[in-house]
Amino acid sequence: MSRKEEILAFVRERRALGSAKQSDLEVTTLDVSENLALSRTAASRELNALVREKRLGKLKGKPVKYYYLGENTAIEPASIPTKKSEQASKEIKETSIFSDFIGAKGSMEVHTNLAKAAIMYPPNGLHTIILGSTGVGKTTFAKIMFQYGQEIGRFNDKSPFLHFNCSDYSNNPQLLLSVLFGYVKGAFTGAEADKSGMIEQANHGVLFLDEIHRLPPEGQEMLFTIIDTRKYRRLGETESVAREVDVLIICATTENIESSLLQTFKRRFPMVLTLPDLKDRSTQERLQLIDYFFCLESEKIDLEILVKANVLEYLSTYHCLGNIGQLKNDIQIFCAKEFAQAMIKKQERIEITGEDVEIKRVLQENEKNKGKELFRDSIYYQGKKKQENQQQEINYAVVTGNESSFYKSILEKYSTLLREGRSIKEIQQKITYFLDDFFAVDLKPEIIERPRNKGIEKLVSIEVLEIVDKVIQEISNELEVECDPHVTYNLALHIEALVLKLQTSTISYRATKVVEKVSGSPLRKYADKLIAEVNKQMNIEIPAEEQDIIELFLDTIYKDVRKNPIGILILMHGIGVATNLAKMVNDLLGIHHAVGVDMPLDDSVENVYQKAVAVVKTLDQGSGVLLLADMGSLATFPAKIIKDTGIDTMIIDNVTSPIIIEATRKALFANMGLQQLVNELLEEANYYTANRKNTNIFDYSSRRLIKNKDHLFYHSLEKSVIFLNVYGATEILDEILISLSKQFKFEIIDTLVIKFYFHCLGMIERAIRKEGLQFEVEEEEKDELYQLVAKELNILERTYGAELSASEILYVTKIIRPFI
Numbered sequence: 001m002s003r004k005e006e007i008l009a010f011v012r013e014r015r016a017l018g019s020a021k022q023s024d025l026e027v028t029t030l031d032v033s034e035n036l037a038l039s040r041t042a043a044s045r046e047l048n049a050l051v052r053e054k055r056l057g058k059l060k061g062k063p064v065k066y067y068y069l070g071e072n073t074a075i076e077p078a079s080i081p082t083k084k085s086e087q088a089s090k091e092i093k094e095t096s097i098f099s100d101f102i103g104a105k106g107s108m109e110v111h112t113n114l115a116k117a118a119i120m121y122p123p124n125g126l127h128t129i130i131l132g133s134t135g136v137g138k139t140t141f142a143k144i145m146f147q148y149g150q151e152i153g154r155f156n157d158k159s160p161f162l163h164f165n166c167s168d169y170s171n172n173p174q175l176l177l178s179v180l181f182g183y184v185k186g187a188f189t190g191a192e193a194d195k196s197g198m199i200e201q202a203n204h205g206v207l208f209l210d211e212i213h214r215l216p217p218e219g220q221e222m223l224f225t226i227i228d229t230r231k232y233r234r235l236g237e238t239e240s241v242a243r244e245v246d247v248l249i250i251c252a253t254t255e256n257i258e259s260s261l262l263q264t265f266k267r268r269f270p271m272v273l274t275l276p277d278l279k280d281r282s283t284q285e286r287l288q289l290i291d292y293f294f295c296l297e298s299e300k301i302d303l304e305i306l307v308k309a310n311v312l313e314y315l316s317t318y319h320c321l322g323n324i325g326q327l328k329n330d331i332q333i334f335c336a337k338e339f340a341q342a343m344i345k346k347q348e349r350i351e352i353t354g355e356d357v358e359i360k361r362v363l364q365e366n367e368k369n370k371g372k373e374l375f376r377d378s379i380y381y382q383g384k385k386k387q388e389n390q391q392q393e394i395n396y397a398v399v400t401g402n403e404s405s406f407y408k409s410i411l412e413k414y415s416t417l418l419r420e421g422r423s424i425k426e427i428q429q430k431i432t433y434f435l436d437d438f439f440a441v442d443l444k445p446e447i448i449e450r451p452r453n454k455g456i457e458k459l460v461s462i463e464v465l466e467i468v469d470k471v472i473q474e475i476s477n478e479l480e481v482e483c484d485p486h487v488t489y490n491l492a493l494h495i496e497a498l499v500l501k502l503q504t505s506t507i508s509y510r511a512t513k514v515v516e517k518v519s520g521s522p523l524r525k526y527a528d529k530l531i532a533e534v535n536k537q538m539n540i541e542i543p544a545e546e547q548d549i550i551e552l553f554l555d556t557i558y559k560d561v562r563k564n565p566i567g568i569l570i571l572m573h574g575i576g577v578a579t580n581l582a583k584m585v586n587d588l589l590g591i592h593h594a595v596g597v598d599m600p601l602d603d604s605v606e607n608v609y610q611k612a613v614a615v616v617k618t619l620d621q622g623s624g625v626l627l628l629a630d631m632g633s634l635a636t637f638p639a640k641i642i643k644d645t646g647i648d649t650m651i652i653d654n655v656t657s658p659i660i661i662e663a664t665r666k667a668l669f670a671n672m673g674l675q676q677l678v679n680e681l682l683e684e685a686n687y688y689t690a691n692r693k694n695t696n697i698f699d700y701s702s703r704r705l706i707k708n709k710d711h712l713f714y715h716s717l718e719k720s721v722i723f724l725n726v727y728g729a730t731e732i733l734d735e736i737l738i739s740l741s742k743q744f745k746f747e748i749i750d751t752l753v754i755k756f757y758f759h760c761l762g763m764i765e766r767a768i769r770k771e772g773l774q775f776e777v778e779e780e781e782k783d784e785l786y787q788l789v790a791k792e793l794n795i796l797e798r799t800y801g802a803e804l805s806a807s808e809i810l811y812v813t814k815i816i817r818p819f820i
Helices: 003-016 029-036 040-052 082-093 109-120 138-151 173-181 217-229 283-301 309-317 323-345 357-365 405-419 424-439 454-458 462-479 485-504 524-538 546-558 577-589 605-619 637-645 657-669 674-690 704-708 711-719 726-744 750-768 784-800 806-819
Strands: 026-028 056-059 065-068 128-131 161-165 205-210 247-253 271-274 304-307 349-352 378-381 384-387 567-573 594-599 625-629 649-652
Touching: 003 026, 003 029, 003 040, 003 065, 026 029, 029 040, 040 056, 040 065, 109 138, 109 271, 128 138, 138 161, 138 205, 138 247, 173 217, 217 247, 283 304, 283 309, 283 323, 283 378, 283 384, 309 323, 309 357, 323 349, 323 405, 323 424, 405 424, 462 485, 462 524, 485 524, 485 546, 485 657, 524 546, 567 577, 567 605, 567 657, 567 750, 577 594, 577 657, 594 605, 605 625, 605 637, 625 637, 625 657, 625 674, 637 649, 649 674, 657 674, 711 726, 711 750, 726 750, 726 784, 750 784, 750 806, 784 806
Parallel strands: 128 247, 128 271, 161 205, 205 247, 304 349, 567 594, 567 625, 625 649
Antiparallel strands: 026 065, 056 065, 304 378, 378 384
16 A cells, blocks of 8 residues: 555544544644654645545645545545535535636646646755746746645745845845845945845745846855755855755746846756747737726725726737736726716716727727627626626636725825816826826827837937937927837937937938938928937937938828838847847837847758758738848858748848847838848948947947956857867967957947857867868968967867867857958
8 A cells, every 4th residue: 555545544434433523523734644654844845745636625724734535536425524524525516726826727737737747756855946037927837836835835835935025136236135134244345244145034924026137146056056955044154054044946038038047047046937928818818808807906995997998999909018017007097097987977877989999909900800709888886797788797816915095095195186276187197197197107198108219328429419318309399299219219210320420421412212201291390409409419410311300200100100100120140149139139129120140150050051041931011021130151142042932131241239239120111122221221331330339339448348257148159169268269269369369450339249259169179070071172262360260260170189170160250250
């Protein structure tokens, strides 16, 4: 008989005694441990396994008690008093808190099963990383995992769940580590007394670390030491005995963990869950979320909420960038606005009819969609929903916190204004402004204002941004139009590049050709004002030819972006290089246009080509596709793509970050053909190359990656090789690169370092395996640079006992040549 069957027999014997007392029918972990000579851990594990199999029931409390369910998994009424019978029945029915989780039987089924496994896994559960975009519900999911742990007895009612956001202290690593691990008196300036950290406070519970990619490498190392040994020291403790801790760690991040976390840290988290975006969940699930949030708001305000079918359809179909978090916020805004109106008009219930322009626009786009029978006028009240022509209610187990404070604030504001004798119109205006401030959005035009993209400030001087912001705001106020933030970003980038050319370049200025001239535009005077202000503050003289170009930028306020933009495909060697560059560019411009394809160094050219063709087919909208590559070896791709697909394709190689940004911006917003775009970008490249030392746009010098041994960069290098020691190999590559830079007087910048390291590491491994690149090298290609590169690379041949082919040497020469 197995140990589990022995325990079941022991509990069954209790029931067989036939006692009328409930306490005689129940056993504790201690009872099983003492009677069957088992450890308490083993007894607890087997008892909970029997509960999950529905062969035993479980009563929470101190201590937790277990009872036999009988052959038909139900306790006979004669054996247990009625009240207890009802409780036991409830225990059996409610198998998991995940049962009420929206999507648990749909798009989230796999995730919920894995989450349960992570909590149940003996002896202490599996440390978990939750991945997903902003707003997908990572924090909520972590809390439900913890509650499930309480449900099955892994945690008790007093077990802590602590939520810590690593980004709150990301600019001060020492403070971040002290908050996490605690410190002793005198550990650092200001440490006047011993203090416990979050790790200690989360003992016997869960520590949820949000934005874990913001945790510095030393913090990651300290954390995985805790995972390995379940021991830690506070900051400043050296010789003392390590403290013991029992804590389950759940992390969350929006970043790619392959590039943002140490490999040694990531390996400590065997369970990795990626939650889907809202757009990847079914319409039915999205509607369930909408119903839940409206029920939640109705519970807060204690008023019926009538929501028209067109609003439900809009909320179920609109492009919700912020996922579930934004959906909830948008529903709150709808309710808050109508609640304010209901107070002013003394209405018995609030009505959300969705008459604004944005809703009508989205619904018009969805006219041809099927499945509209899902959307019917619905009423929500105190956690219940019913449709207008039905009496049957649907209950939602809503949980409210202190989120209703803003409704109270609206009431207080309304009462104060009413007592002051303000008019209804004035009250409406004041409360609208109050809501604007509360939600930090612009509710009046029915379009949520996006906060400024902070990344743009890395590319554009604050002076240029302020000038553009001021002019855009004037246009918005005086012409009563809503300005797309993309206009501001792109105009600011254009002016920044123009200022750079005029201030630093020795190349004579040539104005860009204007493809589409604006006639009679009301924006002419604003373009004049902007140019005059830039000339004054930046001490330059913008040529008259630029007037039309800037006016065209401003004119896009009245237009959508290009209907058939040129596709942008970034191709880079190494893992994560292209995809991260594409994400950076898209984030900076606030768009989703550039696409990156990574090229692992051991990938064949044919395989890379097939990947590129597949992406080109999806990107082409009739205007062609521009390939942006890090090396010239892909120069044959366009001709082959045109032949195989008929799609107009061109390539620019050895691109830098500024060129990628300019290419993406102009491809999407400027009205020009593919050839003209390439011509302009090549001219831009000449400006950036000629004035590299004065450029503050991404490609900065001082060999940052080499000097600082950037851990994420070296982590990426480690992933690109199989058996080389990256740190040892790069020490030699450092010497080679520095020697070549001295001989040819070129500056070592990060772009060069990335290309040089990734290629050379792959080159060494290929040479060791005798699988080097083999293509014919013409004698005229073996110039002075080639000869010196071959001489410098000789140290690699001696160190690794491998011979480098002429093809490999020429490839390295091609990497270096553009930087000379």
